[in-house]
Amino acid sequence: MNLKLHLLVRMTVAGLLCWLAVSIYVVSQSAHRAARDLATTADQLQSIVTEDVMRRWISIGSDQRTPDLASAAVRFPDPPCLRYVAQDGTGSDWGCAAPGVASTVPPMAAAALRSIGLEGLDLQRKIEIYGVRVGTLEIESNDATLLEAQWRRVRDLLGLTAVTLLALDLLAMWIVGRALEPTARIVAALEQLGRGDSNARLPRLHPREFTLIADGINRLAEGLSQANAARSALTARLFRVHEDDRRELAHELHEEFGQCVSALGAVSASIRQSVAAGEALTESDILPLERGVEQVLDSLRALLERMSRPPLEGQGLRSAIADLVTAWRVTHVDTEVEADVERLAGDECALCAYRIVQECLSNIARHAPRSRRVSIAIRARESLLCLAVRSDLDDLAERAAGAGMGLRLLDERVRSLQGSFAAAIVDGRFEVRAELPMGAG
Amino acid sequence: MTGASVRLLLADDHAIVRAGYRHLLERQARYTVVAEAESAEQAYAQYRQLRPDVVVIDLAMPGASGLEAIQRILSLDPGARILVFSMHVSPDFAQAALGAGALGYVTKSSAPDVLLRAIGAVLARQQVLSPDIAHSLAVARLSGERRRLESLTPREFDVLTMLISPASVQDIAQRLHLSVKTVQNLHYQIKSKLGVDTDIELTRLALSWGLDAAPPAPGPAGPS
Numbered sequence: 001m002n003l004k005l006h007l008l009v010r011m012t013v014a015g016l017l018c019w020l021a022v023s024i025y026v027v028s029q030s031a032h033r034a035a036r037d038l039a040t041t042a043d044q045l046q047s048i049v050t051e052d053v054m055r056r057w058i059s060i061g062s063d064q065r066t067p068d069l070a071s072a073a074v075r076f077p078d079p080p081c082l083r084y085v086a087q088d089g090t091g092s093d094w095g096c097a098a099p100g101v102a103s104t105v106p107p108m109a110a111a112a113l114r115s116i117g118l119e120g121l122d123l124q125r126k127i128e129i130y131g132v133r134v135g136t137l138e139i140e141s142n143d144a145t146l147l148e149a150q151w152r153r154v155r156d157l158l159g160l161t162a163v164t165l166l167a168l169d170l171l172a173m174w175i176v177g178r179a180l181e182p183t184a185r186i187v188a189a190l191e192q193l194g195r196g197d198s199n200a201r202l203p204r205l206h207p208r209e210f211t212l213i214a215d216g217i218n219r220l221a222e223g224l225s226q227a228n229a230a231r232s233a234l235t236a237r238l239f240r241v242h243e244d245d246r247r248e249l250a251h252e253l254h255e256e257f258g259q260c261v262s263a264l265g266a267v268s269a270s271i272r273q274s275v276a277a278g279e280a281l282t283e284s285d286i287l288p289l290e291r292g293v294e295q296v297l298d299s300l301r302a303l304l305e306r307m308s309r310p311p312l313e314g315q316g317l318r319s320a321i322a323d324l325v326t327a328w329r330v331t332h333v334d335t336e337v338e339a340d341v342e343r344l345a346g347d348e349c350a351l352c353a354y355r356i357v358q359e360c361l362s363n364i365a366r367h368a369p370r371s372r373r374v375s376i377a378i379r380a381r382e383s384l385l386c387l388a389v390r391s392d393l394d395d396l397a398e399r400a401a402g403a404g405m406g407l408r409l410l411d412e413r414v415r416s417l418q419g420s421f422a423a424a425i426v427d428g429r430f431e432v433r434a435e436l437p438m439g440a441g
Numbered sequence: 442m443t444g445a446s447v448r449l450l451l452a453d454d455h456a457i458v459r460a461g462y463r464h465l466l467e468r469q470a471r472y473t474v475v476a477e478a479e480s481a482e483q484a485y486a487q488y489r490q491l492r493p494d495v496v497v498i499d500l501a502m503p504g505a506s507g508l509e510a511i512q513r514i515l516s517l518d519p520g521a522r523i524l525v526f527s528m529h530v531s532p533d534f535a536q537a538a539l540g541a542g543a544l545g546y547v548t549k550s551s552a553p554d555v556l557l558r559a560i561g562a563v564l565a566r567q568q569v570l571s572p573d574i575a576h577s578l579a580v581a582r583l584s585g586e587r588r589r590l591e592s593l594t595p596r597e598f599d600v601l602t603m604l605i606s607p608a609s610v611q612d613i614a615q616r617l618h619l620s621v622k623t624v625q626n627l628h629y630q631i632k633s634k635l636g637v638d639t640d641i642e643l644t645r646l647a648l649s650w651g652l653d654a655a656p657p658a659p660g661p662a663g664p665s
Binding site for chain 1: 455457458460461462464465468528549550552553554556
């Protein structure tokens, strides 16, 4: 059931309830008024009948002592049933016979009207002359007439209520329909949002409540749009990092393995030529081969170490870095790792710090093997893990100083943890600095 | 040249490569490796001093690239015979090397005797390509997609490969011994010739051509 129909049904039910309440009120008030009117009529009739009886009593030669009820009754537009009973038991009545007209009041309606107080009224009045009671006047209301009148009133009210309700319903349908027009746009916008389309926007709507809803939906759409943009940016960044990783690996394969294998191929071909020519091989012929194999193995080991996750959880950062220094066979390394940072063993911050040191040592071993002073310092400062790796530069390295792939990847990684990263030549030494929020990741 | 030993200059930044190929070349009766160089600058200096018969040179070296060295050597001696010996298998690098004046281009993945034959051909001033690169170059030319890349000068090609390596304009200027302004101009010309407006488009285009297959040599003691 839509909202418009829902409201109309409720309005109609409320109207009918109003009609019922008004009807009960009107019938009840009418019953009271009828009782009051009957009492007034009874008082007037008492006075008339007393006067009539007195006149008969004092009239000489009159045997008739019973009042003329008919002449008393005609003075009233809607006379009740009158019954006079003298003290000696004789009496007369007027208007008490059944009207002989079929009632138009349905039995259920009659029962309902009676239940709310519309019952027959019966009043008695003493007729006294000079303080002596001579008879009793009984006045009975005309039930059928009263019911008929009340039923007519109720029917009139029902008709009025029906017309009012119909008019109200039509008017309400038009007004509510107009007022609810923006709901279609709101629903359409919500469905658009539900489909993931964050371009849904609503203009200012009337009444004000709809504007508030529209503003809420617009804020929701804006938030969704920003979330989508952030997600896309993150996805793109993820892919970029992934691509950078692949390029780094390709670079590694090119720089280390490709060159070595190519050189080994040349040495192998050379040895084959010597063997084919029947020349005697010497140790110097084998030496390049051995060196090449050794370099390939070193590169392979280094690559595997860089690709695998370090055992930080079990070992702790300080011990893991000490192992790194040993593994890279970098001499003259001054390592200073504060004891406090041991507790960072298992989190992303420690792993990132480890990777930075690993990358730096790897590059020192490969590109600045003559470096005489290498220092690694890791300290905890408030909520930051501060890391610095410094090494000497040789001439070749100095000339080739530039932003490499590994450097970019590390920068990305540190920034993803809301940290800062810098690599620069400071006082003739290459320095990599990073600050990482502890507990990151 | 018959009878006399052919004097070779071997320029490669990898000591293991120089040692391996020196071993091979010196097994050949007619070849003598008179000098080795580990950078473009050294290669140029050695050439000027020794005037070898053939220069066997790598493209990717720290500092100035092999293309830079080729141009400098040829400007010193237009008759220099230069054979590029590189890991790059992209036809664009071969195109750039030949464009810079090299007589031949042999990939390091080729069999050693391909290099020996190529040195012989270059000695006779014949253009020579290793079979893999000749095939790639033919396919690339047939497809016609890389015409725009052919319009780049060797210097522009050098800058393009460095830009996608990635390296900043300042780094490139330092490595090629150029002013930052010059590199910025080259950057603009590259984008103009390749018909792209942004660096992102430029990188995408270069990556689609495989120009990042083997980035140039890394930085120093810092991460590479």
